Amino acid sequence: MTAAPTGTAPAGTPPAAAPTASSVLLLHPHDSVGVARADLPAGTVVTLDGGRELPLRADVPRGHKVAVTDVAAGAEVRKYGQVIGRATADVRAGDHVHVHNLGMVASRPEHEFGAGAVRPDVLPPEERAVFQGFVRSDGRAATRNYVGILTTVNCSATAAKLIARQLQAPGALDGIDGVGSVDGVVALAHGTGCGLAADGAGLEVLRRTLRGYARHPNFGALLVLGLGCEVNQISGLLGDLDLPDDRLVVPMAIQELGGTRRTVAEGVARIREFVPDVGRAQRRPVPASELVLGTNCGGSDGWSGVTANPSLGAAVDELVRHGGTAVLAETPEVYGAEHLLTRRAVSPQVAERLLERIRWWERYTADNGGDMDNNPSPGNKAGGLTTILEKSLGAVAKGGTTALTAVHEYAEPLGEKGFVFMDTPGYDPVSVTGIVAGGANVVCFTTGRGSVFGCKPAPSLKLATNSDVYRRMEDDMDVDCGVVLEGTSVEEMGRRIFDLVLETASGRRTKSEEIGVGDEEFTPWQLGAVM
Structure with missing residues (x-):
């Protein structure tokens, strides 16, 4: 892929002026294709910006590309002022351009490291917008206040969902202090956690993801639920996990609790105990x-x-x-x-x-x-x-x-x-x-x-x-x-x-x-x- 012509607008930049009534939108002067604003049948004569008339040689669905100039087979096709592929056949102005006549070209762009690194004019603190959010003890801001059930392995996914389902039922948390400030209970179930190497990239990425959710400010409390014999052990997941002081975390293992039914009952009981503490969080102005x-x-x-x-x-x-x-x-x-x-x-x-x-x-x-x-x-x-x-x-x-x-x-x-x-x-x-x-x-x-x-x-x-x-x-x-x-x-x-x-x-x-x-x-x- 070659560099864009001098003066090319950044990719994704819309037309410099507001779109006109033209039924084909040209996004950049160097483009070889425009975009159909409506379903256009073959034979339609469209007027492009500048007054040039273009008869369509094929039906062009809305949002699809129309050739606005001839492009020889093998030549580059441009949209946004950038190369989007090569013509796989000769293209005539007015043709529909898509998979039948446009193919991939190897991406080998030219780089200008930092040439367009625009440092923003960041507003001083007193001029910044504010929202009404929750602030955790570590200073991080939350936009929601959930109780989470974090699973270590797929084998604990069903139990986690059963716990959440019981607590999501109408009236399940009625009468508990602070429930009005709690957004709900969400089970974070997934399809892995075992059947993978104990020291490989798979476990590293999984644990990094789960730890990120455990630390996420939008959780006020967490139940961490495992089976007991999985590769992704609860102790390994929670070890050296830097959590805010106000984050309630309770680990539970199905095998230790005696099976699914007992685990679900215990999980429901523990989360009901969480709710008053989680509900003490109140929204306040946050920049x-x-x-x-x-x-x-x-x-x-x-x-x-x-x-x-x-x-x-x-x-x-x-x-x-x-x-x-x-x-x-x-x-x-x-x-x-x-x-x-x-x-x-x-x-x-x-x-x-x-x-x-x-x-x-x-x-x-x-x-x-x-x-x-x-x-x-x-x-x-x-x-x-x-x-x-x-x-x-x-x-x-x-x-x-x-x-x-x-x-x-x-x-x-x-x-x-x-x-x-x-x-x-x-x-x-x-x-x-x-x-x-x-x-x-x-x-x-x-x-x-x-x-x-x-x-x-x-x-x-x-x-x-x-x-x-x-x-x-x-x-x-x-x-x-x-x-x-x-x-x-x-x-x-x-x-x-x-x-x-x-x-x-x-x-x-x-x-x-x-x-x-x-x-x-x-x-x-x-x-x-x-x-």
């Missing part, structure tokens, strides 16, 4: 600098990089300006756009750490008989995305424009302020699990096809890339970013999202919380051999 915002995208479409992702990026910039932290992740979905991030790195070391993670993924996929272009998914392609390069160029827009201050491995604690990156898979539940383990206390999730997602204990806001999916799935979508296509600026949408993040951090329930989504999405990344 926005204590927010850690996780960003993710799922079910992306051709509008993701035009509406929701850059709008979320504008909100990220605003949060960073208020002294907070925002996290971009999904390493396979920045592949091909990594040069846009290394350009923003605060140091060569930060840039190199990102590139090392990219190289790791290239080796990892090759060792497993795949390649990086196995992404996009079928749903992404139906929505108009063709190659991983195109998807990544839109995905990185979630990270805004400020300097990249750190690169973390999966589930590592997020200690730095500003814009940071975490190495995670692109698979949404696994990715967000790592981000929350790192300390994210709010999540924003963009979607074009209509993902349904929650991630207790962190509230998750879902941002629809187009108004159609927002209307069709209004019970799941929190924000309609499709209005950007009607003239609302990305900056205005960013301010709306930032304000909603503050409201959500203050206790406003998200659509996923209202429905009850978020109990089943805890999915630690499973590395290494299963034995």
Whole structure:
């Protein structure tokens, strides 16, 4: 992949002016394709910005690409002013451009470490926005106040869910002091914890993830539930775990308690004892600098990089300006756009750490008989995305424009302020699990096809890339970013999202919380051999 032409706008940047009435949107002057704003049948004559008329040679679905110039077979195709692949056949202006005539090209971008590392003008403390949150004894801020049941192994998953189910039943906690300040009980069940090496990367990543959840400020108390004979022993998990003084933790093992029924009864009793202590926490004003915002995208479409992702990026910039932290992740979905991030790195070391993670993924996929272009998914392609390069160029827009201050491995604690990156898979539940383990206390999730997602204990806001999916799935979508296509600026949408993040951090329930989504999405990344 060659460097972008001089003066090229960052990937994911929308048109310089508000979209016009043209039915084909051109995102950058150097682009060879535009994006269809509606389903356009063959023979339609569209007028591009500037007045040029273009007859369509094929049907083009909404959100898909239209060639606005001829492209010879083997030549590069550009969108966002960047290369998204090579033409696999001669393409004529007016053609539909997709999997039938556009293919992957090896990602070999040119890097300019730190050339675009814009240090934000962080507001002084007295000018920063505030939210109503909980403050733990270690000073960390919480946006929710849950009791968690943390499982060491899949063998204790059913018991954990049975405990939670009893306590989630209507009236189960009625009459207990402080219950009104407790957001609920969530069972963190997963599919591993045994059948893996006792000293390998698999156990290391699992324990790092579980410890991140154990330390998460959105938990006021924890029941740690194991079977008793697993590789991931409770003692090993909790050993040297630096927890705040006010964190209540009770370990329990099913084998020691005499089986499932007795464990469930004991677990229910112990959590009922927790509730008054957990309920003593009360919301109070907290500066926005204590927010850690996780960003993710799922079910992306051709509008993701035009509406929701850059709008979320504008909100990220605003949060960073208020002294907070925002996290971009999904390493396979920045592949091909990594040069846009290394350009923003605060140091060569930060840039190199990102590139090392990219190289790791290239080796990892090759060792497993795949390649990086196995992404996009079928749903992404139906929505108009063709190659991983195109998807990544839109995905990185979630990270805004400020300097990249750190690169973390999966589930590592997020200690730095500003814009940071975490190495995670692109698979949404696994990715967000790592981000929350790192300390994210709010999540924003963009979607074009209509993902349904929650991630207790962190509230998750879902941002629809187009108004159609927002209307069709209004019970799941929190924000309609499709209005950007009607003239609302990305900056205005960013301010709306930032304000909603503050409201959500203050206790406003998200659509996923209202429905009850978020109990089943805890999915630690499973590395290494299963034995």
